[in-house]
Amino acid sequence: MEHGALLSAVPYQRLQQMLSKLQLTETELTLLHQHRTIFISKQHEFAEFFHNSFFDIRETHILIERAGSDIMKRIWATWFERLFSKNLDADFVDYLWRIGLRHVEINLDQRFSNLGFSLARRFCHQIAVENFPASLAAEIMPIVDKLMDFCTLVETSAYIDATVHCDLEILKGIADKIRNPVTIIGGNLRRLQRHADPKTALFGDYEFLISSTRHCEDMIADINTYMDIFQRETKPEECMLETIIDNMLEKLSQRKKLDGVKVEVIISPAAGVVRGDPIELRHLFYHTLENAVEAARSAKEPYVRINSAPQENPPHTVRIDIFNNGEVINLTNISNIL
Structure with a gap:
């Protein structure tokens, strides 16, 4: 998979529109930033919680063992720390986007990604309840929700784009392998038909086979059309x-x-x-x-x-x-x- 091409095509404008719909304001981010040290101090506790949550699931257990528990805990701790120490700028969006691409690369089911964000949200709510006065916790938890929603949107967008890219590459490969043989077969059939008597059954058989190759050529054209549609942005x-x-x-x-x-x-x-x-x-x-x-x-x-x-x-x-x-x-x- 060409991750470099996908990374360079991060749809910042589209993601910014999503962020505006979440109505995550600078005032809210400032409030969260003022209390970030409490959250960041829990990064290793979060990594342990995350590890225990997914280690018991067969599909994710295999992935954790393959990468190594200690490595995954460091990755999750870093993600949690960056969540509260970075602004929602292009650098942070690139970081989230790469996570989505990586999930496709290791063939992680998107449902587990969604479960992960849900668990992270719950963990943050617990931090807010246990460490802040009730009134402040009530202000911070909706901000955390919006932050998690944005992370989910970016990761899911990257996951979908990468998955579609993979599917299109497969279709392109199929179309390329079919195109040349079909063209050669069709050409040879037309050449043979020219030497056949139009009044014979053989001529009709050739015509039927030629029409079948045309259907194959149309299918290849349809595949190319499908790829073109999904590789471009809609411009109404x-x-x-x-x-x-x-x-x-x-x-x-x-x-x-x-x-x-x-x-x-x-x-x-x-x-x-x-x-x-x-x-x-x-x-x-x-x-x-x-x-x-x-x-x-x-x-x-x-x-x-x-x-x-x-x-x-x-x-x-x-x-x-x-x-x-x-x-x-x-x-x-x-x-x-x-």
């Missing part, structure tokens, strides 16, 4: 609905996917503009329309209609219907289809 903007649909229909037409299919587009003037990422909308309409066209081919006169209309509930939304006159799915057989 106002988009002309009819323009996007027309562009995707033109793309389908160029690929000979609309041959013999009548397509009708009815866009309401009151529902002609949508807000979304234009690239993602193009992917959405291309594949949805492609699916509708393929389904319509079961009809004698294939027909696809796209229409839009404004909706009152929920407000400021547009309803887009894509209809095809193909064979209706028998709901009694839906489980077999899926």
Whole structure:
């Protein structure tokens, strides 16, 4: 896994937005900072508590033994000390982000990470109750909660990003291994078909095999589309609905996917503009329309209609219907289809 690339892509702006939603203020951090020595003095006690909590769980017991109990206690003590001695700056966010990446690297179940933050929260509450007057403890505990929530958000974000990155690398590898053989097979089949008599059954067999290779090529293209979507940030903007649909229909037409299919587009003037990422909308309409066209081919006169209309509930939304006159799915057989 390319941890360097993932570390350099820490989404500071997105994490800052999350922090603002938690409403963890400078005043609250200052109050917590004033009493940090009490918390920091408990760092080794925390490490022992954390070790005992996870040593009895089979999955985490294996990881602790592999790394060594003493090493893990030092790591946990350092984390607890940094929690109360560092500002919530880029350096601390990088530190939390690396923890999330490391959890993916050692294949730690995210549920154990969530359990860990919950235990840390409980331990901090106990410190507050045992060491501060009731009124002060009541002020400090919500601040600790927000701090733990932020740590959870950063670690979870890193965990998800790294996991998606791994999945995409696997898909990319699969697509690369399939692409070249499929291209070669398809090319050889077309060459053989050119030498076959169109009136023979062999010619039809070649056509069937060639169509199968096209389906494989489409699957590879879909994998690449999937990877592209998950490797980029969504950037919403106002988009002309009819323009996007027309562009995707033109793309389908160029690929000979609309041959013999009548397509009708009815866009309401009151529902002609949508807000979304234009690239993602193009992917959405291309594949949805492609699916509708393929389904319509079961009809004698294939027909696809796209229409839009404004909706009152929920407000400021547009309803887009894509209809095809193909064979209706028998709901009694839906489980077999899926």
